[in-house]
Amino acid sequence: MNEATQRTELSALGEFGLIDHLTANIELKNSSSKKGVGDDAAVIDHQGLQTLVSVDLLVEGVHFDMTYTPLKHLGYKAAVVNFSDIAAMNGKPTQMIVGLAVSNRFSLEAIDEIYSGMLQACQKYGVDLVGGDTTSSKAGLFISITVIGEAKAEDICYRSGAAEHDLLCVSGNLGGAYMGLLLLEREKAVYKANPDMQPDLVGYDYVLQRQLKPEARFDVLHKLRDAGIKPTSMIDISDGLASEILHLCRQSGLGCQIYEEKIPLDPDTLRVAEEFKIVPAVAALNGGEDYELLFTIKQTDFERIANIHEVRVIGHMTANLGIATMVTPDNQAISIKAQGWDAILNKE
Amino acid sequence: MNEATQRTELSALGEFGLIDHLTANIELKNSSSKKGVGDDAAVIDHQGLQTLVSVDLLVEGVHFDMTYTPLKHLGYKAAVVNFSDIAAMNGKPTQMIVGLAVSNRFSLEAIDEIYSGMLQACQKYGVDLVGGDTTSSKAGLFISITVIGEAKAEDICYRSGAAEHDLLCVSGNLGGAYMGLLLLEREKAVYKANPDMQPDLVGYDYVLQRQLKPEARFDVLHKLRDAGIKPTSMIDISDGLASEILHLCRQSGLGCQIYEEKIPLDPDTLRVAEEFKIVPAVAALNGGEDYELLFTIKQTDFERIANIHEVRVIGHMTANLGIATMVTPDNQAISIKAQGWDAILNKE
Numbered sequence: 001m002n003e004a005t006q007r008t009e010l011s012a013l014g015e016f017g018l019i020d021h022l023t024a025n026i027e028l029k030n031s032s033s034k035k036g037v038g039d040d041a042a043v044i045d046h047q048g049l050q051t052l053v054s055v056d057l058l059v060e061g062v063h064f065d066m067t068y069t070p071l072k073h074l075g076y077k078a079a080v081v082n083f084s085d086i087a088a089m090n091g092k093p094t095q096m097i098v099g100l101a102v103s104n105r106f107s108l109e110a111i112d113e114i115y116s117g118m119l120q121a122c123q124k125y126g127v128d129l130v131g132g133d134t135t136s137s138k139a140g141l142f143i144s145i146t147v148i149g150e151a152k153a154e155d156i157c158y159r160s161g162a163a164e165h166d167l168l169c170v171s172g173n174l175g176g177a178y179m180g181l182l183l184l185e186r187e188k189a190v191y192k193a194n195p196d197m198q199p200d201l202v203g204y205d206y207v208l209q210r211q212l213k214p215e216a217r218f219d220v221l222h223k224l225r226d227a228g229i230k231p232t233s234m235i236d237i238s239d240g241l242a243s244e245i246l247h248l249c250r251q252s253g254l255g256c257q258i259y260e261e262k263i264p265l266d267p268d269t270l271r272v273a274e275e276f277k278i279v280p281a282v283a284a285l286n287g288g289e290d291y292e293l294l295f296t297i298k299q300t301d302f303e304r305i306a307n308i309h310e311v312r313v314i315g316h317m318t319a320n321l322g323i324a325t326m327v328t329p330d331n332q333a334i335s336i337k338a339q340g341w342d343a344i345l346n347k348e
Numbered sequence: 349m350n351e352a353t354q355r356t357e358l359s360a361l362g363e364f365g366l367i368d369h370l371t372a373n374i375e376l377k378n379s380s381s382k383k384g385v386g387d388d389a390a391v392i393d394h395q396g397l398q399t400l401v402s403v404d405l406l407v408e409g410v411h412f413d414m415t416y417t418p419l420k421h422l423g424y425k426a427a428v429v430n431f432s433d434i435a436a437m438n439g440k441p442t443q444m445i446v447g448l449a450v451s452n453r454f455s456l457e458a459i460d461e462i463y464s465g466m467l468q469a470c471q472k473y474g475v476d477l478v479g480g481d482t483t484s485s486k487a488g489l490f491i492s493i494t495v496i497g498e499a500k501a502e503d504i505c506y507r508s509g510a511a512e513h514d515l516l517c518v519s520g521n522l523g524g525a526y527m528g529l530l531l532l533e534r535e536k537a538v539y540k541a542n543p544d545m546q547p548d549l550v551g552y553d554y555v556l557q558r559q560l561k562p563e564a565r566f567d568v569l570h571k572l573r574d575a576g577i578k579p580t581s582m583i584d585i586s587d588g589l590a591s592e593i594l595h596l597c598r599q600s601g602l603g604c605q606i607y608e609e610k611i612p613l614d615p616d617t618l619r620v621a622e623e624f625k626i627v628p629a630v631a632a633l634n635g636g637e638d639y640e641l642l643f644t645i646k647q648t649d650f651e652r653i654a655n656i657h658e659v660r661v662i663g664h665m666t667a668n669l670g671i672a673t674m675v676t677p678d679n680q681a682i683s684i685k686a687q688g689w690d691a692i693l694n695k696e
Binding site for chain 1: 382391443484
């Protein structure tokens with residue numbers, strides 16, 4: 001279902017041919033991109049700015065399932081989740097380098113689809129694709145993305161900068177990407193049981209888009225900047241709110257208290273959660289892949305943040321090192337544990 | 349044979365535990381390393397210098413064979429071959445970011461071995477390990493290395509800078525890594541046929557070291573600098589002399605002529621090549637993984653290069669675009685074709 005109709009074997013092109021093919025349409029837009037693909041290393045000139053670098057691996061069968069992930073979306077998402085890491089530092093992504101390891105199950109057309117998604121993301125976010133490494137694998141698809149970004153030293157937001165009483169904020173809404181994943185898994189199971197059944201995805205656009213085509217929240221960073229707010233600490237929500245909250249607490253040497261009813265949830269997420277009999281807050285806490293921003297601000301910025309409708313204050317930082325609690329609507333205090341990554345490792 | 353005696357399941361540590369464990373002994377040494385592991389991105393400050401970035405993927409079963417590659421050597425080599433990419437730009441590597449995808453076949457001790465090799469390489473070459481991403485894979489080990497380096501704009505050597513009549517030079521000697529590989533493959537076959545047989549590797553130290561523990565030639569760069577020579581173009585020899593020569597020719601819009609008898613070969617390489625009935629020049633041209641430097645210099649630098657005993661002039665650049673020829677000792681002209689990577693793709 002992901003294969004394009006034409007199929008060109010990679011071995012028919014050879015190294016030069018494949019590199020030429022993949023890089024033919026790449027244009028450099030950032031003045032800091034001195035040299036892109038085609039040499040041993042990319043050359044980046046960041047006069048007076050600090051360079052940010054982030055690497056993410058995406059592994060078939062772990063981070064994505066080829067049976068329901070369109071390759072173009074996969075490329076787009078692979079790029080965007082890395083841009084989101086730069087957003088989480090309050091920086092601007094400028095260059096990207098792609099590593100692809102593909103088995104001979106993949107054709108040139110399949111790799112083109114992945115690249116076209118990546119280039120679309122680069123276009124949208126103003127990032128230059130400046131290099132890469134493409135190789136074969138014995139089985140499966142592995143994507144390694146390196147993103148370079150820049151920021152003024154004084155603008156960078158680390159995870160460790162939160163202070164006691166700072167307000168904990170979330171952009172957008174949470175849990176939607178996880179509900180999209182559950183939906184795709186359900187339709188996959190239906191398809192496996194009866195290949196004649198067509199997937200029933202009508203009316204689920206929002207949660208599917210959250211799962212398959214996430215965006216990085218630079219729009220929120222711009223609004224914060226316009227409002228004169230610099231987060232004291234920041235992280236992006238890739239593994240679920242619970243895990244990210246614990247990162248901020250631990251690295252800032254603090255604890256926190258959040259309120260379940262303040263966790264932002266989209267009506268579509270609530271509807272699908274109900275259909276799947278999932279507590280929506282659990283999807284938000286442990287689902288992951290929402291790529292929203294979690295950050296802290298000074299209490300004195302409360303008035304200013306209230307005017308940014310994409311941001312919700314969900315709690316505050318406390319002095320209880322490493323202890324994060326969530327207060328439920330009936331006033332119970334629940335201890336927040338991380339689950340995202342451990343669950344993945346144990347699932348194998 | 350690569351497993352350490354103790355075995356700790358990765359799932360027993362969880363994400364925080366594994367990250368803490370892997371990063372506990374990392375110290376930052378470069379003043380440009382503002383922030384290392386533990387945030388969404390590393391922060392690098394390169395005031396007035398240009399930033400170089402290179403990414404390489406290493407895939408189990410394609411780039412290395414776990415049956416005869418000690419994990420520590422694997423980590424060391426994975427790092428060094430990336431430093432070599434920065435050397436090939438005439439830069440200095442400063443930071444490294446590691447991506448590891450491992451199946452649950454690997455224990456914590458196995459990952460420790462890989463990391464210890466990487467850290468040993470970082471120590472030797474003065475590079476800071478500033479971040480990474482560790483995830484699970486369904487099968488096999490995938491390593492993604494991103495190396496950041498720096499150089500003054502005027503010092504950088506691109507592949508495209510060669511001019512007609514420039515002299516083509518090679519550092520060290522070639523073909524040894526390939527003979528080491530053939531030797532390891534032979535002993536693997538012997539062991540598979542009879543597991544009681546011990547591998548017979550005595551007296552093969554040099555070619556084994558060339559295969560398992562290559563080094564990047566910054567020593568040669570220093571000698572060139574001391575001699576006042578700046579290469580007009582440069583590349584490192586990872587895929588074999590043939591492939592790299594064609595890169596320089598193509599990207600400089602030129603051709604070249606080299607002389608078979610000038611290709612530097614070590615006596616140990618010659619001896620093992622004879623044992624395996626391989627023409628030594630073929631090992632040099634198509635074997636790869638020597639990580640020596642291939643570069644061009646102006647003819648006026650000939651006297652100066654003659655005093656650097658690690659470097660050999662093997663030919664010169666011509667105006668015949670894309671045509672590389674090798675003159676044999678009996679004065680025949682052979683056309684040079686690339687084989688390294690195509691061969692890998694077809695082998696699958």
